[in-house]
Amino acid sequence: MNPWDVIVIGSGAAGLVAAWHARAAGADVLVVNKGLVGRSGATITSGGGISVSGRTAIELGFDANPDDTDEAFFADTIRSGSFLSDQRLVDAMVTGVGEELRRLMAGGAKITAHKHAPGHSSARGVRIPGPSMQRAVTTAALHAGAKFREDFQSTELLTRDGAVIGVAGLDRRTGEVEALYGRTVVIATGGATSNWSLRTAPEELSGDGHAMALAAGAELIEMEMLQFLPCCLVAPDMWRGLQFPWILGPQSGVRAWLLNRYGERFMARWDPERMELSTRDVVAAASAAEVIEGRGSPNGGVYLSWAHLPRDIVDNFPKWTRSFSADWRWEGFDMTPLVEHIRAGHAVEVAPAAHFSLGGIRVDADGFTGVPNLYACGEVTGGVHGGNRLSGNAGAQVLVQGKAAGRAAAARAQKETRAAAAHLADEAWRAVQARIQSPLHRKEGAVPGDVKRRLGQLVDNALGAIRNGVTLEKALSEIRTIARDDLAQLACRNREAAWNRDWSDALECLAAVPVIESALLSALARSSSIGAHQRQDARDAPTVREHGLISLKSGSATLTHRAQPVEFSILSPA
Amino acid sequence: MNPNHSTPTLIIHLNRTPDGVPHTYMLPSPSEAGIGANDWADVSVSGALQYLQRAVDPTLAFSLSCRRGLCNVCAMRIDGVVTTACTTPVHDGIVIEPARSKLLLRDTVIELSLVRHARIGASVPSATATED
Numbered sequence: 127m128n129p130w131d132v133i134v135i136g137s138g139a140a141g142l143v144a145a146w147h148a149r150a151a152g153a154d155v156l157v158v159n160k161g162l163v164g165r166s167g168a169t170i171t172s173g174g175g176i177s178v179s180g181r182t183a184i185e186l187g188f189d190a191n192p193d194d195t196d197e198a199f200f201a202d203t204i205r206s207g208s209f210l211s212d213q214r215l216v217d218a219m220v221t222g223v224g225e226e227l228r229r230l231m232a233g234g235a236k237i238t239a240h241k242h243a244p245g246h247s248s249a250r251g252v253r254i255p256g257p258s259m260q261r262a263v264t265t266a267a268l269h270a271g272a273k274f275r276e277d278f279q280s281t282e283l284l285t286r287d288g289a290v291i292g293v294a295g296l297d298r299r300t301g302e303v304e305a306l307y308g309r310t311v312v313i314a315t316g317g318a319t320s321n322w323s324l325r326t327a328p329e330e331l332s333g334d335g336h337a338m339a340l341a342a343g344a345e346l347i348e349m350e351m352l353q354f355l356p357c358c359l360v361a362p363d364m365w366r367g368l369q370f371p372w373i374l375g376p377q378s379g380v381r382a383w384l385l386n387r388y389g390e391r392f393m394a395r396w397d398p399e400r401m402e403l404s405t406r407d408v409v410a411a412a413s414a415a416e417v418i419e420g421r422g423s424p425n426g427g428v429y430l431s432w433a434h435l436p437r438d439i440v441d442n443f444p445k446w447t448r449s450f451s452a453d454w455r456w457e458g459f460d461m462t463p464l465v466e467h468i469r470a471g472h473a474v475e476v477a478p479a480a481h482f483s484l485g486g487i488r489v490d491a492d493g494f495t496g497v498p499n500l501y502a503c504g505e506v507t508g509g510v511h512g513g514n515r516l517s518g519n520a521g522a523q524v525l526v527q528g529k530a531a532g533r534a535a536a537a538r539a540q541k542e543t544r545a546a547a548a549h550l551a552d553e554a555w556r557a558v559q560a561r562i563q564s565p566l567h568r569k570e571g572a573v574p575g576d577v578k579r580r581l582g583q584l585v586d587n588a589l590g591a592i593r594n595g596v597t598l599e600k601a602l603s604e605i606r607t608i609a610r611d612d613l614a615q616l617a618c619r620n621r622e623a624a625w626n627r628d629w630s631d632a633l634e635c636l637a638a639v640p641v642i643e644s645a646l647l648s649a650l651a652r653s654s655s656i657g658a659h660q661r662q663d664a665r666d667a668p669t670v671r672e673h674g675l676i677s678l679k680s681g682s683a684t685l686t687h688r689a690q691p692v693e694f695s696i697l698s699p700a
Numbered sequence: 701m702n703p704n705h706s707t708p709t710l711i712i713h714l715n716r717t718p719d720g721v722p723h724t725y726m727l728p729s730p731s732e733a734g735i736g737a738n739d740w741a742d743v744s745v746s747g748a749l750q751y752l753q754r755a756v757d758p759t760l761a762f763s764l765s766c767r768r769g770l771c772n773v774c775a776m777r778i779d780g781v782v783t784t785a786c787t788t789p790v791h792d793g794i795v796i797e798p799a800r801s802k803l804l805l806r807d808t809v810i811e812l813s814l815v816r817h818a819r820i821g822a823s824v825p826s827a828t829a830t831e832d
Contacts, residue, residue, distance in 0.1 A: 163815045164814040165772060170771050297821070299805065364742060364744040364787075575753070619758035627762075628758050
């Protein structure tokens with residue numbers, strides 16, 4: 127099939143829902159994924175909540191709150207996002223999620239009613255564990271007749287006269303650099319969270335989709351907004367980023383104490399009433415502030431302590447909450463040594479870990495990016511969650527946006543008539559190939575893995591749960607130095623093209639740098655504290671609500687930021 | 701957290717070819733390796749393989765995604781047992797092999813595709829692989 131009607135990049139829930147709907151609309155669909163389909167991306171690691179209003183849930187056959195309307199769900203989402211959300215996107219999510227849930231259930235997905243999640247005004251939403259969700263969408267896309275390309279690392283969109291005509295990338299298995307032509311492309315590559323070294327997210331989320339969209343002329347929105355989960359483990363290395371202590375403490379309503387190195391319960395300075403049971407964004411910011419101000423623990427966190435509670439209280443946890451099993455298996459780990467440690471009265475070092483990209487590619491309710499033939503859906507997009515995300519809203523987002531983008535791309539492909547001629551000229555293709563192959567052919571220079579680690583440190587340091595202008599300026603200058611000096615020097619130490627991790631790392635660095643620079647520019651421009659963006663040097667909330675938008679000056683590598691007032695088309699701040 | 705372990709340096713036996721002799725690597729202490737741990741017992745097999753590729757042998761191939769035992773893409777045979785590398789701590793003298801040599805693609809990477817019958821332009825498992 128050359129060209130395909132629809133090429134979907136990414137195979138988490140958003141991408142595979144898009145693929146299913148594009149197939150249902152009669153399009154030929156190719157799903158391209160950097161790793162293995164069903165064994166990569168953040169969907170698998172998700173807790174599995176899907177927000178849906180009580181009334182809609184009742185229509186679907188769940189026992190839910192009849193007083194909970196779509197309007198209440200909408201209002202909770204807008205308020206939690208500090209009125210920064212694109213309200214058209216939220217409206218589409220709130221009103222559209224029920225229909226997609228019905229389709230999933232009709233396909234055999236086992237979905238259960240949910241407990242009351244924090245931030246929602248009532249018990250709201252349903253649940254399907256991440257691995258089950260991934261299995262359901264993988265099977266559905268397969269049965270619908272989508273085709274797949276795995277271990278294919280997409281690096282740039284191919285364009286002609288400003289319109290997208292396909293994608294180029296590296297087949298990691300063979301080492302071939304190839305062009306895949308499509309009448310439309312849907313980007314569903316997930317967040318940019320693996321650019322933080324302390325994270326809950328999987329390995330591969332380097333922002334490839336963001337970078338490709340930016341280079342093709344799309345805008346990024348609210349790139350400084352990153353959701354952190356508080357009280358994740360910082361050590362040992364194998365458990366780094368696990369959220370187990372948070373679940374064993376505040377999340378379960380247990381008043382474990384957060385202490386700094388002087389033994390102070392620092393939450394008293396941030397939320398004297400709720401203390402450790404405050405919202406996740408406040409606990410994350412408070413913990414990060416202790417570290418920045420020199421009161422942290424040896425591994426760059428703070429202490430979470432159960433020592434003031436009865437020592438055997440943890441023994442009751444598996445009885446009180448379904449989050450734990452009696453043998454302390456949690457995800458793939460046996461957490462018994464940590465539980466023993468707590469039972470012996472020791473505190474645990476914890477820190478906020480990067481969890482979810484709230485910002486991303488700007489789209490409309492059809493998933494259209496504004497660049498002809500280019501669509502996006504899921505965590506790679508921005509604007510739904512504004513400054514903070516409610517639990518379960520990512521699940522609703524991927525379903526609704528996946529459907530919208532898949533259908534819109536299929537409809538567009540059926541109208542696209544120039545497709546037969548839409549190939550790159552030989553010379554242009556040779557230039558694309560040369561760009562992708564340059565790290566492989568360079569004899570010596572910067573080791574890609576080293577540059578990647580340097581980026582992780584820079585991002586952890588400047589774009590944590592607390593930011594300040596001086597650090598951001600310094601990081602911006604450093605990322606621009608890396609962009610200018612190091613990216614052009616990336617060199618693989620391994621000459622063989624197939625299974626070349628240096629090469630893959632180099633291509634990930636090339637994608638990550640403009641994405642990180644976008645986040646730094648947006649964080650600097652937002653000189654106030656709102657939602658997930660907390661500025662140590664500008665504690666006040668902004669007086670006006672503005673989106674922060676990043677785009678690439680055409681024909682150059684210069685990123686520019688502009689602010690745009692938020693439209694309160696449905697709900698205004700009080 | 702692991703007071704009883706002491707593994708300052710580490711020897712790894714890595715079987716990279718089905719019929720070959722295992723490669724043996726001697727790793728320095730985690731701090732010398734740039735890993736935030738006092739002891740290799742705090743580091744997963746995946747963490748050790750990442751270090752090996754980054755600092756010792758750039759040609760090494762391995763798969764890793766979720767880092768918490770959910771996606772199973774890092775499944776390999778460790779001390780004779782097939783398990784996920786990301787949830788298994790390393791220890792001195794550990795033996796690491798591909799989970800199934802029949803499915804071998806490169807080093808510890810094996811064919812774990814769930815959609816291989818609907819895949820296009822895909823390479824098949826290495827023809828050089830022999831029986832299990």
